[in-house]
Amino acid sequence: AGPLTEALVRADARDVRAAVRHRDGGEVDLLLRAVPYTDAEARPQGFVLMAGRPPEPGSLADMELADRAFAGSPVAMSMFDREAHYLRLNRTACRLMGVPEEELRWRAYEDSVPDDHTSRAFRQHLLQVARTGEPVCYESYTRAPASTREHAWNIWMWPIEAEPGTVSGVAIAVFDGSEQYWARQRLALLNEAGARLGTTLDITRTAQELTELVAPLLTDFVSVDLLDSVLRGREPAPGPVDEAVVLRRVAHASITAGTPEAAVPLGAIDVYPPESPVARALVHGRPVLSGPGQPDFQRWFELDPLRARRAREYGANSIMAVPLRARGSTLGVAVFIRYARQEPFTEDDALLAEELAGRAAVCVDNARRYTREHSTALALQRSLLPRELPGQAAVEVASRYLPTDSLAGVGGDWFDVIPLSSLRVALVVGDVVGHGIHASAAMGRLRTAVRTLADVDLPPDELLTHLDDMVTHLPPDEDPATELGEEAGVHGATCLYAVYDPVSHRCTVASAGHPPPVVLRPDGTTEVVALSTGPPLGIGALPFEATEVELPEGSLLALYTDGLVESRHRDMDAGVALLREALAVPAASLEAGCDTILRTVVAERPKDDAALLLARTRVLAPDRIAVWDVPADPAAVPEVRREAAARLVAWGLEDVAFVTELVVCELVTNAIRYGREPIHLRLIRDRTLLIVEVSDASNTAPHLRRAHTYDEGGRGLLLVAQFTQRWGTRQSTNGKTIWAEQALPAG
Template sequence: MTASDQGSGHYGWSPDAVTATVGPGGIVTGWSEGARRLLGYRAAEVVGHAAAELLATRESSETAGLALIDSQEWSGTAALLHRDGHRVDVTLHAHPSLDGDGKPQGFVVTATSDTAGSGPDRKMMEWAFAQASIALSTYATGSRAWQLNAVASGSEPARKGAPRTSPYPDLLDGGHTDEGFLRRVRRVAEEARPMRYEHLTPAPPDARGHAWIIEMWPVRDPSTGQVCGVGTATFDSSEQHRARQRLALLNEAGTRIGTTLNVTRTAQELADLAVPRLADFVSVDLLDSVTRGEEPVPGPVDATVMLRRVAHQSRAAGVPEASVGLGKIDAYPAFSPPARCLATGRPVLSGTDDPDFGRWVALDEARSSSVRTHGFHSLMAVPLQARGITLGVAVFTRSTTSAPFAQDDLILAEELAGRAAVGVDNARRYTRERTNALTLQRSLLPRELPEQTAVEVAYRYLPAGSGAGVGGDWFDVVPLSGTRVALVVGDVVGHGIQACATMGRLRTAVRTLADVDLPPDELLTHLDDLVTHLSSDKDDAAPNEPYAVTGEIGATCLYAVYDPVARVCTLASAGHVPPVLVLPDGTVSVVRLNPGPLLGVGGLPFEATELELPEGSLLAFCTDGLIEARDHDIGLGLDRLCAVLASPVPSLEVTCDAVLESLLPESPDDDVALLLARTRALHTDQVAAWALPSDPAIVADARAQAARQLAVWGLEEAAFVTELVVSELVTNAIRYGSVPIGLRLIRDRTLICEVSDASSTAPHLRRARTYDEGGRGLHMVARLTQGWGTRQTSRGKTIWAEQLLPVS
């Protein structure tokens, strides 16, 4: 179909005429398509028949017959008979058809239906169509011609700056014909039902685009009921369209702004959303205290203000318009639009017609160059305020390719900034709480692991990277008597400062109980009692007490003690993830434990498990944040951990990095604690042991045995103190203990003397009175050694004393 076929250049009426030709004898000799539509007869049914047969009344027949006989021009009304039998009132015009000699050879008869009203009424309809204040048009399906009124055709004199009145010049303008519009017109004609078409006119520079709603309906021939055309009425819906766009933008802001608890990301989401749908360039500057999570001063900000650029966005790639780099601080004088909006707490609409805008731009060469280069002419500065606190300012600007901001744009920008401010404030508060929690957590976790001989250790701790907040995971390495070491890992249920505080209390309790040298199962029993008491204390707290937390405290814990002399590791678990064991031959397995309930549940005992480990075995302790995720459970996570540990690596530090890289996402959802321990062993050249009978006479022999062993080790300088300690401890074991009695010396970082017996009664240090014969022995041991203590064993007790090695 060509443009002319589409009617793009023809705006006049071209309907089919209602005409017929009648011979001198009153016989119909010609029949037009318009006549067929009016009366329903086809040409074959009428041509050759008397014209009088078409008249509905005798009066009409006689009047028309006299005119035809006289061969005179005649006009008048007549009632014609439709093919289906109903009456059609028409106005007839008979015009004689003359031959070359001027003699009449027939008549040309035209008819005008009176159904549209009388002549004056029809004229009024035509005038109404032509003079309507909205764009009206008709499309004839037969001739494909358009009839447009003055508004639709754009022929009315246009005032300078006046809005457009019609989209038809775009829809029907030569080669730019809108095929979508014409297809909709044809569908209305074919389907004979009203439709609606929406058209958007592209916005020219320095102006706004237009939106139009075109209502379309089928036009039927009253006599035949057939669709002969399409009528249209066009309405300017630009305001409604812009209102829908603003509403859609606000709706989208609810899902796109504040998706994370990150100040910078939230500000960037505002800039990304506003460009290019509201502005050509957007910048977001915040008070420096906000970026650090601190509490800003309530209320507006006066005088010159220092702001940090945290986000900006532009239509152009690379944001070339920015005169301040991300993360940089810039000073805004009091008269500048951003500072004015911060001082008043209200948005400011400014531009090139504002003297203060020019003064502000001229102060900075980079900003002045950007304004000139990109043609910025309109600006909105909107404060970011939430909960009565001013956080910063968002600046929206438009260049020469866009129209200046209007008042409705300012309202929209204020709405967007308000939503972004809430997100920024939430992120700021989260940042502050997270910083406090991290500070507390770092202060409660070990900064450096203590030196000890039993195991080689490496560890990693990662706080949660999501909005869940800092958790209560912890780990520890505690040196014990007899060169043994305790390896601890635990996890407090929940996140935040309360979880950190609870973690600190539990870690302190574990270290205190470890100093008492309790077996792992007994230690967890005491720790369980402590958690139960902590839960009771929280239940008793007043609801309005600051930071009051009600409800039970839940925590898991795994406590292991490794003895490098016996090469035995004893473990007990309170609902914690089991460790993974890697033997020196490369065999990897998950340690089978009998875990007890979570700490604080109570009622069930904890069971200890003993493992005899070859030297060089690797134990991997972790919290569930390392092996559990949304897409897999703990079992699969343990399998993945075993697979990573099965690969040979040069060191424990490298192993830690490999585990985290293989098992964790970029931002873990939970805290992660990982503790790796490779076992060592003390050999016979470092340990000497003797079994002693329960005979006081053996004390002297025990002293001699100890002195000879010290000589072998080259520690003769320690012999005097060691003999005194051996004499006192062995004497006490013989006097108050039970057989078997044993003496053991261990040369490690210190010199350790241990005496064991089968009695569970532990000695107590006391100050002897003036005339007491006993009670001075342990006091003397405590004064001569670096430390002493008692630990319970499965066969009784062991009393130990530790002294520094002589300086060589």
Template sequence: MLEWRGAGTGSTDPRYGEGRVKVPMDEEMSGRPGREEAAAAELPRLILQQLPVPVSFFDRSARLVSANPAALAGVGRTLEELVGLRPGEVAPGVVIRGAEGLEAAMEDVMQAGESRTYETHLHLEGVQERVLTAVLSPITGPDGTVLGCSVVTLDTSEQHRARERLTVLDQASLRIGSRLDVITTADELAEMATETFADFVAVDLLAPVLAGDEPRAPAPGSAIVFHRAAQHSVLDGCPESVVRVGTSHTFDRESAVGRALMRGEAARYTVDEQSLRLWELTDPDRARSIREHGIHSTMVAPLAARGITLGMATFFRHRTPEPFDEDDLLLAGELASRAAVAVDNARRYTREHATALALQRSLLPRRTARQQAVEVASRYLPNTTGAGIGGDWFDVIALSGARVALVVGDVVGHGVQASATMGRLRTAVRTLADVDLAPDELLTQLDDLVIKLDREESVDPGGSSVAGATCLYAVYDPVSGHCSMARAGHPEPVLVRPDGTASHIALPSGPPLGVGGLPFEAAEFEVPPRSILALYTDGLIETPGRDIDAALAVLRETLARPSGSLEDTCDAVMAALLPDRPDDDIALLLARAGRLDEGRHASWDLEADPSVVARARKHVAAQLEQWGLEDSVFTTELVVSELVTNAIRYGGAPIRLRLIRDSALICEVSDGSSTAPHLRRARIFDEGGRGLLLVASLTECWGTRYGPHGKTIWAEQALPAT
């Protein structure tokens, strides 16, 4: 006998109407047409009854007519209870939440006469949300009249959740790690997780990560110190949190967070009374928050990248009734892994950026040189397209005779290489300035140095060209008020006079450093007291899309506008000319010229006769007593005696003695010879050679500078403490 299970007249189940149709084997094999036709006619109904996919039938009025056992089992009702109900109803007038639009979709199918797919999210009481995909098909009679609609339902919840997870991960690749900042990355992770599957998310980083350092494994037996980097909640103000963003807190190594951190694996937990009692013993504040907000499910996922654990992300549910499942755990782990890579990239960038900035700061002057010739203010702004460092620099160098050198330079390119080259040039300028070279001579020596450096860099495949660097070097004398200035391919400075007029200083145009073969020329001019000299690099005025002449006009107008202190003037210039995103470094140096009054310096012309040495000592002693520096008379007389004697013996007329009281006491003796004295240690029977050694022993520093008509030997000693 063959048995066909299905609905028929022999139905024995009042709920499903199942029955058995028995066909004798011998009759089936005899090939009688009647039996075969009966079995074939019954086959579709049998298939429908045994099909594990829910199938329902509705008439033209969208009333349920029939349903197979799979459809009835899905709602836990009998066919008699459902016949005559509308789509989505489980009782008269009771529609399953999420199935409200099914009837309208069915009406459209029957009216159009074409099948369509309809997806619905059903929310059954006590059951997790189910996503069902229904295939709606019109049922037509022999004459083509639409008699009703069939509904084949497929449970696509798993596929839907898988698509949601893929969508979340796809969005994560776009939203997490948008900036190279560890705090921003942590905030993006917490925000995204709260929007998708968690009710509250906290992201904690190990403290060294914030400084760009690589965290070490916590010592055995010690608590783990975290820094709360970000947190987000579906509730306003994150009331679940007991830790404020930006503060540090600890977790015990044996806590859920501590175990997940040490193992490096994500884990999920159900909050029950036993775990709550444990929280109350170890962390009562967190336990109180868990009870108050009804947190029932948690997950912890370590932020680990490249073999380094950087922190921990903790996920909570209290408004979502379903606990976290394994799929949620996989999603949380994947999000934490992607965020960890972004955090590690940001950490590495923070470390490298801090290193580069430390290099930049070490190469730029951090404090004004000890001098009273000028009052200075400066600004340095790196470009925004590189690592935040570049080759622009400025410097203020105290020179002999109370003079001061003002320097602004620009090395071609950006980044660490340009910054390192800038440091070499700045050191070279300070070295050359220390030997009191004139501006044009200093640039000539610097040009030769750049040519040599460029040749060295050209041999190294990884090196960069140094040629093309620019520099402006100015020397200001507060005693005479004269300024000597030369430039190597650099923009002309601006002079703002006390009456408020501002104009560019016409300097001879020298070639950029490294070109070679062309001379540099210096220009000398008088700077009125309280005037302002503005030195800057081309990044301040050369911006794509902006006319340079217009920018120079704005610079002059801004400098001429009264704005109080030099710091305020610097801010005004930067506000007027600074682009939104500068693609070049910017250096600005403002210097207000001072003038030593006549009561702070004195000079005497001396004859080339040994008898004038005693008279020179008297002049110096009288002047020091007038200044109230009686304690310095003896030392200064010895210095003057030696320097004047050297000028008379080895130099030539004219001889001039000058005494300056500035931040130090300066003694200068000038003569018409270019012969340089040399410090040496005299032997026992030598009659000379002890004068300069005596001067060097009695003073803080001494030196020689050359001028167009001879040299000047100077010596500097500290003023008395009073």
């Protein structure tokens, strides 16, 4: 009586099976029903109890129930014989087939459906179950004969056994699993987005990755338009846009080859009127769904005849505009359009598209930030590198700087050409560790320091020693890299400093951890200058050594950074060998020679930036130089002065004779009075300069000072400074040289 009691407590009418004891002592199965009854005022009064025998399994009543359950099931169900002929179909299956059961019964399955892959697979599975007696379950994404769109169907097939072990037919149940199918597809698409979006720091490529990801899985056509400011790397305004927007098409994709649906070509400006769904998505900062028959859809196409024509031509039936937003700013918009797929976009599609657009927007913003930093670093570096190499009497020069195309950004490679006294020239090349703005800033700092030390006219080894000392004692908080949170800066930088003298034809080179230069001699032979390479800058405690080589007129000197000769697939020695080969190739000019070297030596995608400086040596003709040995006797000054004047007459430089005689007199007198023998006077004539040099064995440098009114001396160097273009002192291992330059009259 337990189930019956429960039914009475619930006061509902239902059938309850119960075992009751018969008066003969045996048990009888009854089907009991307790039906409540009420009075006229609907107050419960009691129950009417009805009892009967339950139907026997397989009885007519039982079969009727099963038949009704089969016919009315919301699941499409059918039965086939062993040869795939229809036996039974319920109403749901008939609706999917589009014909009544009577027309299909006893027909072969293959005669009722198109002959395609889906139908052949269905029949193959059916016959397999009939043959093996083993159930089969599989999924098929297809359109049923009477359906207007494709669905994901979960198909179950199992054997019908008249007797155990004897298959007489196959029963089939078909469930519509589209909701679960698309949920899995969305999850798979999100998972794939993590691997496919943002593989580069290129804005356009990232946008293209988004379009390739969603077409055709989510949409039939998709376009990505970005604000022009984003493409230039500028910071977008925070929040959604609040006016008619002008964007640039950067990517689109389609299920049709060539994207013929696109109304705007790649790279062109696209304008969305405020009434359009796209503009509303940008203004409100959330996805907007629209389609034919909706007011915004119609107004948009009324204002854009070309888009309207394309929409009619391809039968666009649903549109979804999704803003690309990252870090609180709107960067652009992605527009999804369906025309081949009949079902419109849903809210679930909008959620998925918004998630994908958000991920793509972050990648686009990262690429934008990289573009901005890369452009800033490149502009900074180019502003710090010499824009035009100054013309030199000593050398003819040409250069190239090749920034890397890797994600690391602009590096710190640099070069310089510095005029020195007496027509000499300093050739410098260096490499700062790291990339980006910090490397450019460190490079600028190092280049400024080298120029400052070069003005002192130090020998190469001493200059690098002073430079290393400066870097070693640089406080960490003053290193540009440290300020930006980087590990690299001027510490660990490399530098090569070479000084070429066109009078002696000799080049003095010193290196701080930098690759040695390569020389192409006039006879066509190449060699790597044998240097004693010192440690990189900032190591300290180790000396630098200078190497002197003779360079005949017309020799070609190549200074470079490691990015030129080293790559992922090639070591430095192999790269230097290629450089030597390329340097030996005849070229019409140094500029053409630079191009040849870059084509031959530089890898297709260099991992590091590269700098190249070529210098072809010149020599000064002997008739442009005059040298005298001067006795350490004040009485020798007048004679030296007369001989210098005579040489000026021979050169046709009488116009500068007065100043030159004055300078010669003052500098020779200074050397005799304060220096040590041997003393030498040298005049050097260039096209635009006349240089006076006086050398002696003393290392004591003169000091310019203002003489008092009653002082009998001390005005010599002041006169030299006032009457010449510039003057100075340089030290050597054998003493010092005081020099002064005068500009020669034009013509």
